[in-house]
Amino acid sequence: MNSRRDFLQKFSLGIGAATLVATAEPVSAAKTLIPDAPKADKQLRVALMGLGGYANIVARGMKECKTAKLVGIVTGTPSKIPEWKQKYGIEDKNIYNYENLNEIKNNPDIDLVYVITPNSLHHKHVLQVAAAGKHVISEKPVADNAKQAQEMIAACEKAGVKFYIGYRLHFEPHTREVVRMREAGEFGKIMHVNNYMGFKSGDPNQWRLKKALAGGGAMMDVGVYALNGARYCTGEEPIWVTAQESKTDPVKFKDVDETITFQLGFPSGIIANCGCTYNFNHSERLHVMGDKGWAELNPAFGYGPIRGITHKGPIEQPDVNHQAYQMDGIADAILNGKPDPNVTGAEGLKDMVVVDAVYESIKKNGAKIFINK
Incomplete structure (x- = not known):
């Protein structure tokens, strides 16, 4: 296996997250724990930052989302851009690199940036996204240490933006x-x-x-x-x-x-x-x-x-698409005023x-x- 995320995707009986569908109705006692179907008249517009293996899994999963939509990308590898534009309909105006990320603050068509870069870059990138006034999700682990995590929380609070972590299992x-x-x-x-x-x-x-x-x-x-x-x-x-x-x-x-x-x-x-x-x-x-x-x-x-x-x-x-459930759950909280999930x-x-x-x-x-x- 080349990475943890490749392993996780393939480990469970070889079934990829992007292909999971519900196979059974949840028992009645648990129905209230599964996120309600979000309102479809509003969508949280998301840009993915870092286009490695897990970003591809998130992007595929988001095709099943009801309230979150992939609209943008941030990448340091220009050669990846054509494929992402073709696969996900990304417009040129919603494409950024690590050097011009601050310009995203002037883009009203992006609401949130999902940071999926290597672990030690999470701190730097979350601070940049917060400074640009966008909501942000960071993949796990949130940072290198607790001090950095505290700084990230403080920066998002100062900027008045929501800050979440990719704890997808909290929705599973x-x-x-x-x-x-x-x-x-x-x-x-x-x-x-x-x-x-x-x-x-x-x-x-x-x-x-x-x-x-x-x-x-x-x-x-x-x-x-x-x-x-x-x-x-x-x-x-x-x-x-x-x-x-x-x-x-x-x-x-x-x-x-x-x-x-x-x-x-x-x-x-x-x-x-x-x-x-x-x-x-x-x-x-x-x-x-x-x-x-x-x-x-x-x-x-x-x-x-x-x-x-x-x-x-x-x-x-039911077996569900973890990434779609996570993104819809977070979008529901941001767009519809639901209580923040525990992520x-x-x-x-x-x-x-x-x-x-x-x-x-x-x-x-x-x-x-x-x-x-």
């Missing part, structure tokens, strides 16, 4: 059903969480293995899935972290972490065991256990289909606080790091 029906069951007390008291996410990285020259562009390795890239999952499985915020790193290929992974296991302690006494890796496949699982029931998603974090089972039986939820910059900051603590623990030989709220 199987995931939402697990959260609903936890909130309804169907698992009883949560006792333990066990999450893992990873894949075997391919090209040793890819940007994800260069710290200057990636910010970190497996923890930054896929560890946030296990971490964020632990937070929505418990409904709590961790108060301490311990972490360990293992590296079997110090040449390939000389700049970034290869495999990290970490433990999260929560106020109620729950402990979550989590892990992430860049060095083996078939590691995509979320498992939450309570004193009255349990749930497992496996696959849990890829582009679909997500599959799950609980103590009550299989989770019967704002603040959610990204909470993850980065923990990621910082994970790396601090590793530097201190696995010491317990207490998180100050």
Whole structure:
């Protein structure tokens, strides 16, 4: 696999996100958790910034959107422009590069920019988009560290624009059903969480293995899935972290972490065991256990289909296009005044606080790091 996103797209039974369609009606108790069909008379006009593999997946997914529409692109690779114009009907007036991005502020036909550039560029690019007065989505991880995330939130607040993170699973029906069951007390008291996410990285020259562009390795890239999952499985915020790193290929992974296991302690006494890796496949699982029931998603974090089972039986939820659901959900909030979904910059900051603590623990030989709220 050449990238995490290529892996995620292909991992779940080889079904690409762009081809997913609903295969079953959601159970009645979960219907309220699936985003309402947005109003079709208004559309959020979106430009994608960075035209790599995941941007292509988002663009294809947006063809299914009801309230979000792809209208623009920002790229540093001019050779990509003709194909994008042809595939998605992008007009010349909505095409920008990294040098003239500030000019987007004068374009009334673009409402939001979705930043899908390498991780360590998110901070710079979100600040630029906010300064241009446009709403912004940043892909995960939001930044290199919590300090940068705070700066991004502050810049967007100052500019009066909305700031979201690409937590697509917060819109995914199987995931939402697990959260609903936890909130309804169907698992009883949560006792333990066990999450893992990873894949075997391919090209040793890819940007994800260069710290200057990636910010970190497996923890930054896929560890946030296990971490964020632990937070929505418990409904709590961790108060301490311990972490360990293992590296079997110090040449390939000389700049970034290869495999990290970490433990999260929560106020109620729950402990979550989590892990992430860049060095083996078939590691995509979320498992939450309570004193009255349990749930497992496996696959849990890829582009679909997500599959799950609980103590009550299989989770019967529809397979959906994650990217379309995410974009329509965010558009609904911006255009129709709905409450912000739980994918704002603040959610990204909470993850980065923990990621910082994970790396601090590793530097201190696995010491317990207490998180100050």
